[in-house]
Amino acid sequence: MNLRMLARNLRFFALVVVVSAAASQMSNNVGAQKTKKPKTAPPSANKAEKAIDSKVNTAPNNAEYGARIKEYTTESYFMTELVDHLPASDKVPSPDKVLGYAVGAPGHLTYTKDLYRYYRELEKSTARVRTFMAPEKSEEGKEQMLVAVGDEAALAKLDRYKQITAKLADPRQGTEAEAEQLIGEGKALYWASGSIHSPETGSCEMLMELAYRIATEESPFIQAIRKNVIVLITPALEVDGRDRMVDTYNYRKANPDKTAPPFVYWGHYVAHDNNRDGLGMALALSRNQMKTFLEYHPTILHDLHESVPFLYTSTGTGPYNAWLDPIVIDEWNLLAYHEIEEMTKRGVPGVWTHGFYDGWAPNYMFYVANGHNAIGRFYETFGNSVADTMDRTVTAESQRDWFRPNPPQPRVKWSLRNNVNMQESAILLAMNFVSNNKDRFLKNFYLKSRRSVAKATNEGPAAWVIPSDQPRVVEAADMVNLLRLMGVEVHRADKEFTAKDQKFPAGSYVIRMDQPYSRMADMLLDTQYYNVNDPRPYDDTGWTLGALRNVKTVRVTDRGALQTPMTLLSSDAKVAGTVSNSAAPVAYVINHNAENTLMALRYRLKDLKIDAAEDSFETAGQKFNAGSFIIKSADNSGNLRDKLTGPVRDTGLNAVAVDKLPEVKTHALAVPRIAILHTWTNTQNDGWFRIEFDRLQIPYTYISDQVIRDIPNLRDKFDVIIFPPVGGSAQAIVSGIPMRGGPIPWKGSEVTPNIGLSPDQTDDMRGGMSLSGVLNLQKFVEAGGVFIPIANCARVPIDYGITSGVAITDPRQLQARGSVYSATFSDRRSPIAYGYGETLPIYFNQAPLFQVAAAGGSGGGAGGFGNPGGNSQRPSGRGTLTDPDIVQGMPLAEPPAPRRPGELTDEQRLQQGAFFTPPQLRPRVVLRFASDEKSLLISGMLAGGSELANAPAVVDVPVGQGHVVMFANNPMWRHQTQGSFFLLFNAALNFDNLDVGRGAANPRTGGGRATTDNY
């Protein structure tokens, strides 16, 4: 902790004392304010001027609607003159005319079909509104709308304005003088994006009124917006989640005496994480935002969220993303402080910035703007989620701080309309400001684009290279295609080239840093360092995509590399697999390189008998890794080549025909029946697993913990059960939602049609897997099934005693938040290690820390055995840290001979007695975090690394006929960890042969008694 932080914390503690002492008095004050309203301070001259500006309105106002606004607003100071009225129009319908209620009316949340209906009515009635559809439908087949609002002449020439921003986005075309002319002619595009987070409901309502107001109001303030700005509106970004959220609200209204269902599915795959897909683009909504950005090049993308009171406008605590042009940081501050000043001048409390999130990770949706030289920003307003007015308590945010001199009140009656007023007022102020400074913002956009192109020759690097001679060319192509989706230009080297002393073969991908979107590519591929003394990270701290995808990337600083002849990819990179020819092959061999498509191939070829090699081998002049597929002609009838050709080509793999069977031990490779298990408390993390299985077309059954509870013969139905991460204690995971009150359905009905589109449904969400589920899981494993609990879920088999020999320890000093760490395969003979090299970068987020007993015992205490003496302290004495201690006056004692890992002395064996675990039943550590603390961190944050160094990452625990395979790392995290997928796939594919390689003679000592070979 540095001094500044210490001082800040001391001040914080002091504040807590003062605040808690004064709390009751403060709430009294609020009550007093209520009685003598209006409390608003006397308007300054400036405010009066503004008020006049925005109130002048040649058209009459809709008095009825204005009365509703006032009625629904709980205090006059949660209102501004910008939104306390609505212009009347006999031509253009206001929201109430189409929906039957004014925006912000209690009791009303609007379905997307009605949002769209409203915008289409606007489009029909005025040339100031146009609607479009985003390129992709949602996962559940719903359309996602985009609305443009502006001056009719501007909208008529929308294509011209798109052309202008596209030209400014790529300064390589045209001169600076031409750019000046375009800036003068162009419009700023301000894009407001509603409700990516489904329980944050207000923005979808607000945006309808905003569109109407901008289209109809004739005040100078709104006219100024129309003059220079084209407003883009995404009415609801997560459309599946929006409609399900409205369902749950309608259920609540229809069943006032029942407990409403917890909101367990937002989108089809993920919930809150849907705005953390900026690095993976796995969701349709992310791709739509990206493609829309690249079509319009909006100056600003404004993402509307609702969490903290009353309005947080984004800047962040820092550390700020280190790959952004510093100009954009200034723009965040410029816009935020404009809104804060203007809202504060209007007497609105609780508008603030800085102390909410950090500004570091680029995984947020609005990086489609920030990462592309535009401005990405967000609000957090105070939302009730439901459309009910209620008393709310404000805790920490009601404290004054340097960044919040005008804080929210600690107790407040809050309405949907208050939320609408806050959002709409502030965003109008921002739009007006951008319009008045249109040339400045467009010029900055152009300048940032130019500075991105100059990156190669200025700060560097010159390029990133993805060499073509690497084991996972399919994965490399997939990463290239992700970059292309983000608008990044990717070239292929026409011939071999050298940069500094490094040679790259022809066909290597080159991502030049002299292109407009160099920064996006650089921030994805580079490594991150997050200083632990910086403010607490808000999310992941490291994300290096090459490492997480196990794809080799090289940062090239040698500018000479840019002179290499290269060709721009004009379509996505695609690796076509091949089947080699032979007159009468005895088998086809497919190398296992941990390409994820190999798993897909097993299911495409599910009717074929396939063997897995248990060791590496050479045949037909090629080297093959352990785990390689051997498909024998004798085992498979019909024309094998024909059967292989399509699937092998599509998966980008190579089947090599051999005339002689390779001399290697093999086992038959199953086509495992996989289940992905979810609870009814949280489904987000399993969504990231489902998305990968669906994408790779790997079949699975999606089951809830109630299936586990109710089906005693799980082994008859499944071979492998994967349990993606769920938080909480083992007891909380097993118990689920308490069995209190009546049943809580998550089910489609007349009131909840969209819940019926969820990935799973139930008549009653309560109960969890319960103890009978734990017993069923135990029976499943003992009967030969493989249970794979990921991360925290390992607590279930550990704490309920399904496994022994593994414990979870609490870190004391470790700070390892969402980062990339180096891991080493400690048991390369395990089938889980098939296809991999010696090491693998993995994603890990702080917990769990596994401890594996050396040989028997419960797992606690005995500790790992891979770090013999590494941290042990020798007594003070002569010599160095590694010298033996010497006792004076006694004969020199020889140090004990080193023992093999896991080997027990007779003395220890005697002590363990009945608790001694024979070697074949001991947990097998397949993958460990790097043993050297210094080489542990690849990207992100690390302190107290000695606790993580050498800790087990993947542990295979034999139980009866089956196995429990535990993961400390999350192998399927946000479509970023493709390099780790095959750890999971290997465990599944070899579920009935996981003991292969166990107890093999230690190659280093050449024999001896059998033992686990994990060190």
Ligand SMILES: [Zn+2]
């Ligand atoms: Zn949110």
